[in-house]
Amino acid sequence: MILQHGVKLEQQKTASLRHKIKILPVPEDMTEPKPLAARQGKLDVAGIIAAAEAARIVDEFDGVSLAQKLKRLRRLKPNMIVACCFDEDPCTSSAMATLRENTDAVIAGLVLAARACGAAENKIAVATPREARMIKKINSQADLILAGERYPARVLLKRKLFASGKNAAYIGAQACVALTAAVDENEAQSFTVVTVAGDGVEHWRNMRVRIGTPLKFLLDACGASEKTTFVITGSSVTGKAVTDLSEPVTAATRCVIALRKTPRNKTYPCIGCEKCARACPRGIVPWRVLREIQSGAPDPVRMPNVQKCIGCSACSVACPSGIDLTAVISKAASFKKSGDFD
Incomplete structure (x- = not known):
C-alpha cells in the first residue's frame, strides 16, 4: 500500500509562518522590468498560454516555463490540475505562505491553468487538516485535498490520485498567482517568495524578492550571523550548497538555509533494518x-x-x-x- 511509504519529517515551519511575507527592497542597481504589451484577443486556451509566455512565468517547483508546461499538459490531457500549496522540506513554507496571503489569486490562476489544459477538475493541495481549515476560513469556496506530511508527499499524493482514477498534474502556488497577475493585470513575473531559515540567521522569514536579487541580500535582511559557514538553496533534503552569495534568486529558489556548521554525517554499516x-x-x-x-x-x-x-x-x-x-x-x-x- 503506497500510503504506508514515505518519511515523516520533523516540521520547522512555525518560525517563518509567524509573520506575514516581508517585502525586500529591490537592490538599487537592478533595473525595472519592461511593461508587457497590452493583451489582445480572447481569453481562450491560446490566450491563457500566450499570457503565461509573455509574462515569462516559471513554475517554482520544477523551474519549467509555465507556458511550455501548459502546452505539454494540453497534449497529455490530465483530468485534474492540482495547485501544490504545501512544502515537503522541514524548513520551507513559501508555498504555504503564498496560499495563505493570496488564496483568491491561487484559485483564479488554478482555474485558468485547468482551462488551458482542458482538465475537468482542479484542487488545491495542502498538507494537514489544520491548514485546510485555515484556508477554508479565508475562502470557503477553496476546493482542497490533503497531501499529508510524509515525504515525498507530491509523489504519494499523485499515486493516491492515480489509484482513484485521476490523472493529475501539478502547478506551483506562485505560478498560479503569477498567471492571475498576467491575465488580470498584464504583469510579468518579476518577484518570488523565498523562505530564509536555519541557525545561521536570526529571523526566519518568507521574503518577497525581485528575481535576480543576490542571495546575500536575503540573508542580511534576516540577520545573517558572522558564524554562518554553509548555505543551501532548495530543499534541505535535495538542495545544493552555495559558495558564492552573489548568486541570484531565480523563480525556482523556494528556500535558502543558512547554517553555522557544515553538516558532517557519519556513516555506519548497513544493518538491514529495511x-x-x-x-x-x-x-x-x-x-x-x-x-x-x-x-x-x-x-x-x-x-x-x-x-x-x-x-x-x-x-x-x-x-x-x-x-x-x-x-x-x-x-x-x-x-x-x-x-x-x-
Whole structure:
C-alpha cells in the first residue's frame, strides 16, 4: 500500500509562518522590468498560454516555463490540475505562505491553468487538516485535498490520485498567482517568495524578492550571523550548497538555509533494518541493492526497479546508518543501463 511509504519529517515551519511575507527592497542597481504589451484577443486556451509566455512565468517547483508546461499538459490531457500549496522540506513554507496571503489569486490562476489544459477538475493541495481549515476560513469556496506530511508527499499524493482514477498534474502556488497577475493585470513575473531559515540567521522569514536579487541580500535582511559557514538553496533534503552569495534568486529558489556548521554525517554499516525500503515510493529495496553493489560482481536481475528512482532521497533520510543510498541507487541504475561497473 503506497500510503504506508514515505518519511515523516520533523516540521520547522512555525518560525517563518509567524509573520506575514516581508517585502525586500529591490537592490538599487537592478533595473525595472519592461511593461508587457497590452493583451489582445480572447481569453481562450491560446490566450491563457500566450499570457503565461509573455509574462515569462516559471513554475517554482520544477523551474519549467509555465507556458511550455501548459502546452505539454494540453497534449497529455490530465483530468485534474492540482495547485501544490504545501512544502515537503522541514524548513520551507513559501508555498504555504503564498496560499495563505493570496488564496483568491491561487484559485483564479488554478482555474485558468485547468482551462488551458482542458482538465475537468482542479484542487488545491495542502498538507494537514489544520491548514485546510485555515484556508477554508479565508475562502470557503477553496476546493482542497490533503497531501499529508510524509515525504515525498507530491509523489504519494499523485499515486493516491492515480489509484482513484485521476490523472493529475501539478502547478506551483506562485505560478498560479503569477498567471492571475498576467491575465488580470498584464504583469510579468518579476518577484518570488523565498523562505530564509536555519541557525545561521536570526529571523526566519518568507521574503518577497525581485528575481535576480543576490542571495546575500536575503540573508542580511534576516540577520545573517558572522558564524554562518554553509548555505543551501532548495530543499534541505535535495538542495545544493552555495559558495558564492552573489548568486541570484531565480523563480525556482523556494528556500535558502543558512547554517553555522557544515553538516558532517557519519556513516555506519548497513544493518538491514529495511527502513529505506518502507520509505521508497517507487518500490525499490535500497539495502539489498547496496549489498549487491558491495559484492563487487552485481547482478542486474537482483536490482529491480532502480531505473524508476526519482531522486527524492527518502531512502537516505530514513537510513539510520547515514548511508547515501540515493547515490547507490543512481550507480545501480547507471550499471543496469550501460553494463559498466567501476
